[in-house]
Amino acid sequence: MKRPALAAVLLSAIALAQTHTVPKQARTAPRPAAARVAPEPAGLTPEMRIVAGHITANSLRAHVSFLASDLLEGRDTPSRGLDIAAEYIASHFRRLGLEPVGDDDFFQTVVLRPDEPDSPKSRNVAGILHGSDPALKDTYVMLSAHYDHIGLAQSGDDRINNGANDDASGTASVLEVANALASLHPRPRRSVLFILFCGEEKGLRGSRYYALHPLVPLAKTIAHLNLEQLGRTDAPEGPQISTANITGFDYSDVPRMFVDAGRRVGVTVSKIDKASDVYFNRSDNGPLARLGVPAHTMSVTYEFPDYHAVGDEWQKIDYDNMAKVDTAVGIGMLRMAQTLTAPKWSEANPAAKPYADAGKKLTEP
Numbered sequence: 253m254k255r256p257a258l259a260a261v262l263l264s265a266i267a268l269a270q271t272h273t274v275p276k277q278a279r280t281a282p283r284p285a286a287a288r289v290a291p292e293p294a295g296l297t298p299e300m301r302i303v304a305g306h307i308t309a310n311s312l313r314a315h316v317s318f319l320a321s322d323l324l325e326g327r328d329t330p331s332r333g334l335d336i337a338a339e340y341i342a343s344h345f346r347r348l349g350l351e352p353v354g355d356d357d358f359f360q361t362v363v364l365r366p367d368e369p370d371s372p373k374s375r376n377v378a379g380i381l382h383g384s385d386p387a388l389k390d391t392y393v394m395l396s397a398h399y400d401h402i403g404l405a406q407s408g409d410d411r412i413n414n415g416a417n418d419d420a421s422g423t424a425s426v427l428e429v430a431n432a433l434a435s436l437h438p439r440p441r442r443s444v445l446f447i448l449f450c451g452e453e454k455g456l457r458g459s460r461y462y463a464l465h466p467l468v469p470l471a472k473t474i475a476h477l478n479l480e481q482l483g484r485t486d487a488p489e490g491p492q493i494s495t496a497n498i499t500g501f502d503y504s505d506v507p508r509m510f511v512d513a514g515r516r517v518g519v520t521v522s523k524i525d526k527a528s529d530v531y532f533n534r535s536d537n538g539p540l541a542r543l544g545v546p547a548h549t550m551s552v553t554y555e556f557p558d559y560h561a562v563g564d565e566w567q568k569i570d571y572d573n574m575a576k577v578d579t580a581v582g583i584g585m586l587r588m589a590q591t592l593t594a595p596k597w598s599e600a601n602p603a604a605k606p607y608a609d610a611g612k613k614l615t616e617p
């Protein structure tokens with residue numbers, strides 16, 4: 253049997269790690285019990301180790317290389333390539349035993365232009381990992397990315413905008429974190445909604461539709477993290493290794509949960525001054541934040557050489573770094589799914605005030 257052996261290895265590894273972290277002073281002169289309580293454990297709990305063990309560079313490479321393959325023709329919204337991507341995502345949700353929550357299995361039909369009688373349609377893909385705590389399982393934390401891209405270029409030898417970093421990388425990360433959290437027994441206390449949005453490149457169509465037609469109550473959705481461009485590390489300002497940033501960094505308690513998660517696995521999660529406020533409303537977290545859900549977007553780099561160009565290919569992604577960043581994402585999501593206290597907007601910050609006000613409106617009886 254694998255599990256007891258693994259558990260034994262983990263326990264001895266943790267015991268070993270703990271022996272190494274006991275301060276010298278504590279070993280020689282025991283202090284009063286209260287003083288010995290660590291404010292925040294720096295290492296990984298056994299369940300965090302299980303999450304970390306289920307996120308691998310090879311698995312991420314497999315997902316991105318398929319989603320960004322020429323076969324899918326740049327995943328325009330709507331298109332046959334995007335439909336193939338949606339089926340791929342749904343098949344992985346099925347494998348993990350997530351619950352389908354769309355109007356059609358794992359698919360939420362999205363009306364792309366609600367003002368038009370014969371509007372084209374596309375699909376968001378959504379699945380839920382049910383929580384294990386009777387009192388908290390009807391509350392949700394949400395992880396998302398957009399699985400669409402910009403389709404074909406007008407001309408050129410290579411016309412396919414593959415969208416590997418933007419945002420097959422985020423999509424693959426959602427699949428990999430879903431795989432990691434679904435492997436926990438017992439499951440996290442709160443339920444986790446995994447959702448891939450269509451139509452981001454057409455003006456946040458999928459997430460705007462979701463905000464108006466949520467699949468679980470927004471008032472019960474305690475936090476949302478959206479993932480954008482987690483794969484490329486070759487930013488104009490230099491290599492971005494073991495770092496990530498979050499928009500609206502000072503707007504709610506959510507970012508610092510990922511700062512803490514990153515610290516545990518050697519990833520620095522920080523604020524980029526020029527992006528934190530400016531990009532807050534430009535990604536798929538925006539429609540939810542405007543309705544009051546503490547919602548943010550994480551990214552490794554906003555600018556990279558092949559942005560919205562045919563050169564955004566899967567071979568150019570740093571999968572080892574991506575696995576490391578995704579481990580921080582997985583641990584942060586786990587902590588949010590386990591926490592008894594829901595994250596709050598930072599009301600004192602004037603920039604966050606409109607979102608905090610919307611949040612109050614959302615949750616008041």
Ligand SMILES: [Zn+2]
Pocket residue numbers: 398418419452480481
């Ligand atoms: Zn994007």
